[in-house]
Amino acid sequence: MRTELLAPAGDLDRLKTAVIYGADAVYFGGKQFSLRARASNFSLDDIKEAVEFAHSYGKRVYVTVNIIPHNSDFNGLEEYLRKLEEFNVDAIICASQAICDLCKRVAPKLEVHISTQQTTLNSYAMAYWTSKKVDRIVLGREVTYEELQEIMQIAEIPVEVFIHGGMCANFSGRCTISNVLTNRDANRGGCAQSCRWNYHLYHGDDLLDKDEYLFSLGSKDMSTPDYIERLLKVNVASLKIEGRMKTAYYIASILKGYRLLIDSYYENGKVSEEDLKKADYYLSLAANRDTFNGFYPGVPDEKGQLYNFITTASQSxxxxxxxxxxxxxxxxxxxxxxxxxxxxxxxxxxxxxxxxxxxxxxxxxxxxxxxxxxxxxxxxxxxxxxxxxxxxxxxx
Ligand code: SF4
CATH class of the missing domain: 2.40.30.10 (Translation factors)
Incomplete structure (x- = not known):
């Protein structure tokens, strides 16, 4: 089966853009139970319309239910999952084992995809989730290509990997810097990107360091056109683009770039230098920070960090x-x-x-x-x- 190209959607307009510009599947959050609470998430009516629109083009729809839940978060969750099933949503993406089990019980037609928030990075975690009979694992962005190859050798269920978008300076979903400094919960979509701020370092009243970025400015963005052939060769099920807060133009440009590479691989059995040049052009249209290959070449050193304010925002x-x-x-x-x-x-x-x-x-x-x-x-x-x-x- 062909590997799918999976795009984010912050609202219905962006979902339709993603479908038109070549996504095989789209993911988004509802008004509740999802990270990215600040994105203009989908109401139930929006979800119904989104599924009807995407399915009319033969594309799949995944809804994120990926909060790290407290007791009160389970109020209304059963009814919500049943509604998603009734609307023919294809899958939920969840980070909590409890939500995963609940979904299997009350809405069994929905596939359950284990979110990147679970930081699945090894064959043992892969085997664990397989034993839970989930339908797909979204690996952590922190997996290296070598580790991915090992994981794919034992994978009995589909595997999804990230190919493009923002990275956390921390493990995705395991950071509370924003919660501590701003009371905005990173695990409820409220991250204030505190790792990208400019900090001064004091010892008592003594200023030890000025105008320096203690956490740097956070990580460079992930962009992996030169890894697409390798990712397709190991038969991952899905290549995921990050960015539910991004604009429709961003989504269209990024999809054009990766669609071209994937189609060329399936038509010609490889991705050529010419394809990479063309894809780079589309990816550069929407770039706003420096980029790198994420963790695929190996755990990044300081070259994976941003140390200045230089951005590559385009006026194109x-x-x-x-x-x-x-x-x-x-x-x-x-x-x-x-x-x-x-x-x-x-x-x-x-x-x-x-x-x-x-x-x-x-x-x-x-x-x-x-x-x-x-x-x-x-x-x-x-x-x-x-x-x-x-x-x-x-x-x-
Ligand atoms: S503060 Fe930085 S590292 Fe923490 S969740 Fe936000 S973006 Fe990620």
Whole structure:
């Protein structure tokens, strides 16, 4: 069976973007029982719509139920799990053995995936979860490729691994720096990213160290295009992108990059240098921090840490399409970054190569000609060379 590409979704719009831009499966959290409580999580109505939309494209839907639960968190949980089953959600992702057992009992049609919050990094933990008859293990981001190869030799159930996104300076899900310093619970989605702050070190009244980052600025982000061939070769079930808080443009660009690599591997039996170059281009569109290969090459040294504020935020995202008129070949676009008449823009095509075109003219909502687009969120009408839809992105 082909390895799936699994994308995050912070809301319905981002879920639809992920489905259109090539995810095989999407995951998100409900309003309750999930980490990332601050993301605009899905209501029950949203979950129903999300499943119907994804399934209409043949894509799967996983709902995170991955809190580290206190007693009170079990109030209403049975009913919630039954609802997810009724809506035909494909799986829940949970970190708690108790929730895993409860789900198997009250909503047996739901698959149970063991969350990365369990930090499964070895064959022994793998064997343990297999004995619990769970349906999938999401390994910890801290697993090395060598360890993964050993785990895959004994794996009797599907294995999911991370390929892209933010890393914790700590083991994922085992950090309370944010809880201690800000009273915001990292295991309930409230992490204030305290490991990325600038700290001064005192001994009594003596300032020992100034303008230094005691924890550095946290970890670089994970990005692993050059590991995709190796991950596909060991037959992992799923390649997961982190980032339920990320924008739709981020999701589309990252999916384009990894989709290209995975499809090329299945078509040609390998990932070529040319494929990697193309994928790097898409991954760079959405990059906002320096990146590294995570733990795959081995436990990272200081090169895996950020020590300065240099970011690589890109201004390449120009606009997203709001609507398209096939008769006139005109699109209404929402401006995100500066561009002008006679600039060359690129339509990020969800199903193939990007399409370049030059903006000949554009008009505002009063039908007045506009020479320079420099008002974020302004709606403009332009001619485009191919059919687009409301999920299409335009960039430079
Ligand atoms: S404070 Fe840093 S290490 Fe801790 S959970 Fe948040 S991002 Fe992870």
């Amino acid at each position: 995202f120009i606009a997203n399409v709001r609507s398209y008129d096939a008769e006139t070949s005109e699109a209404i676009i929402e401006v995100r970054n500066h561009f002008e008449v006679n600039d060359e823009l690129v339509i990020m095509n969800p199903n193939g190569d990007d399409v370049r075109f030059t903006v000949k003219e554009m008009f505002d909502e009063k039908n007045e000609p506009v020479e320079v687009a420099n008002k974020p969120m302004q709606l403009l009408r332009i001619k485009v060379p191919v059919a687009v839809n409301e999920y299409t992105f335009i960039h430079k």
